[in-house]
Amino acid sequence: MSLLEVKSLQKIYTTRFGGNQVQALSNVSFSVENGEYLAIMGESGSGKTTLLNILASLDKPTGGEVFLDGNNIVKIKDSEISAFRRDNLGFVFQDFNLLDTFSIQDNIFLPLVLSQKPYEEMNKRLKPLSKKLGIDEILAKYPYEISGGQKQRTAVARALITNPKLILADEPTGALDSKAAMNLLKIFSEINEAGQTILMVTHSIAAASHAKRVLFIKDGEIYNQIYRGSMNNDEMYQKISMTLTVLATGGVKGE
């Protein structure tokens, strides 16, 4: 069974006074296997953020179902959704979303504290993780004292510390310089090698070229997908940019 199964997902936004209806997702179905590294690409307005919000259980779809490890997350009660999100999903956002009232260490601990884990265990999990992500030196600092790359690695640590089934990343390299971005992508590849499933939404070809599979969304539908197979990053890069060009110039679906 797949780790994540998305079945004919549909999302229609209605403007506040009921006038216009905007279809953000018309019919999206795909699945993610355990240990996969999937990138979802698409232009602004293609519906990829809506998709991610639904997967993150931050938003409810108008139609369709999402199964995570066999549980339908669309049907989870509001009162349990936060705990579900905390225990099963890890998030990495474009703008880091670190709390400036907490030190780096406390930011990473946040989801564990919310799950009422004892301090010893939190500390035990943090040690190897922070070392791996290269942030073990700055644990006592505060978000405004560190660089963007460090902030994003902190966010990754926060996402990983709960041992989530799935990491959801929304434009994780969007606010980083190229060096920091490459560094982060390398980390993503490494944790994926170690068995972590990752789903990343991105604009960046460089970011997507690290994934094992790339899904393209256009106008709320899956347009195409590319499997890495035996391609290296550069070849993957070429393939993705070609697909995007076709996408932009209005190619036929399924090509």
Add this chain to the structure above:
Amino acid sequence: MNKIFYPKLALTNLKKNADTYVPYILTCIGSIIAFYTMISFYGNKGLDEMPGSINLKTILFLGTIVIGIFSTIFLFYTNSFLIKRRKKELGLYSILGMEKKHIARVLFYETVVVTIVSLTLGLLGGILIGKLLYLLLLKLLHFTTPIQFYIDGRGLLITAGIFLAIFFLTLLTNFLQVKMANPINLLKGGEQGEKEPKSSWIVTLFGIISLGIGYGIALTVKSPIEAILLFFVAVIFVIIGTYALFTSGSIALLKVLKKNKSFYYQSRNFISVSGMIYRMKQNAVGLANICILSTMVLVTISTTVSLYVGQENMMRDQYHFDMLFVGENTGNDEALVDESIQKTAEQTGVNPIDQINLRLGNLTAFLEGDHFMPDLVAKEDKDTNYYTTKTDVWLIPLEDYNKMSDTATALNENEVMIFSVGDNYNQKTMTFGDRSFSVKENLQTFPLNNKKTELVGKTCYIIVKDEGVIADIQNNLYPDNTSKSLLFGKFFNLEGNDETKLAFSENVFQQVEGINPDIDKASYYVSLTEWYSIFGGFLFLGVFLGTLFMMATVLIIYFKQISEGYEDRDRFEIMQKVGMDKAEVKKTIGKQILMVFFLPLAGATIHVAFAFRVMAKMLAAFRLTDTGLILICTIVVTLIYALIYALVYWWTAKAYYKLVK
């Protein structure tokens, strides 16, 4: 089009920022009303006709100055808050291509609008509310003569002038802010990186010590005079302590909590503690301000209410008889006074009753052991110390004493009886120069006075065998002094209605003044009227300033809530994304806000509890010694204040939740 563009933009800006500008304009209007009301009372000629008007006018004048200073500080405070909030908006204008001079022009027009609205409404409100308050003041003063209330043109001009100056200065500081900042700074003005607040143990310790000294002084004050002198010293220590503890102590405490890992890493404490550290850092000064303002409100209103409520009783303590006259026992002064009392009594229908007439000798001396030492202090050296240590001695012949207290005690040449106000005279003997007496009896009651402790110095009544002994004592103590005459004293109560009693007193006073201005005279009713004007004035000013401070407190709380709201909105979102549910977030944040805003009230209540002793002592200086009454007044005032505070909190918390949602 250019001409209308800027005023129009300014108007739009004000409308868009109504959330913060409406309270600001209300503050301005309130301050103007308060200032004009005070200054128009001060300039009101009608009040001059009132007995004791000089005291009242002094109080009003001080009030005007306090309000002026307070308004200035407070308007600057709110203005700086507003401009900080709007930096982003101004930065945007700058990026959209407005030059600094254009932004300045917009700010100028905004200030013009605010000024016009505030001054018009403020002065109109001042005239209307001033009239209402004027009637209230007259009622408090027990002053019934209807006096024309008029619009004080000079007051209007002064008020307008002062507030124009204040607005002009705020505009200048805004210009300066815009001039110094570049667009990027302006854009980011609202969200500059916040440093982890530093807590200094030294400052905390300093605060604790300061507060300790303040409280210590408050708790150990012994005499009313000391209370008045040391009160301000204590206040300064407490203020320093409050600021130090709010800014540094609170953070130090939270950091200790944070160090305790098993406490800190609990979901319930984790967010609260670190959130509180940041809140305290940003709000510490504001909260300390609220705490001190609240304390001021509570102390001022409690004391003035106590004074006002207790004044008739305290006047009674001071005036054992309704009227008294004491004059030289030479010529026919006494006969003339008697005659005038008789005549006036017939005219006004007021009867003098319980009358006591007696001879008496008076001297001042310093009591050392059982020795009364002569008072040789030169007039210009008579300082507070002199007045607190001297003893007023009244010498009364036995015959007169027996008559007034209806007794038949006998004394020989070398025996005396003594009635000492306050503490008992504890010696067996007493000596004046070479002359010694043995004390036959320590009287516990005395027709002419009560036993309650004097505010300043000591008073004792010594009963001796006869007038010859009085002369002897005076000669022994002051051999060189030539004027050692015997005095006559007249003490009596009045029977009639209160108004005619006052008329009688004033009438007789006037006649006695004509007979011999050196005759000492006192009347409970004349003094009561004077004291009403003083305590009524105090109460009025107390409540007036109290209300003003409260208004300031309300606004500080409101602005704080708003600014908290803007900042918490982002935090709120992040926490939800990371896996905290809405209800939980709301609960945590609600708890923090509650703690932050009730901290000053708690602080103020503690301050007042410690200040109570000093307050009671100070009121004793006004001869208000009824501690129970003061306690009740203080508790009632505190409760009412807490209620209003809670209402304000509730109202501003609503504004806050509207923002974070």
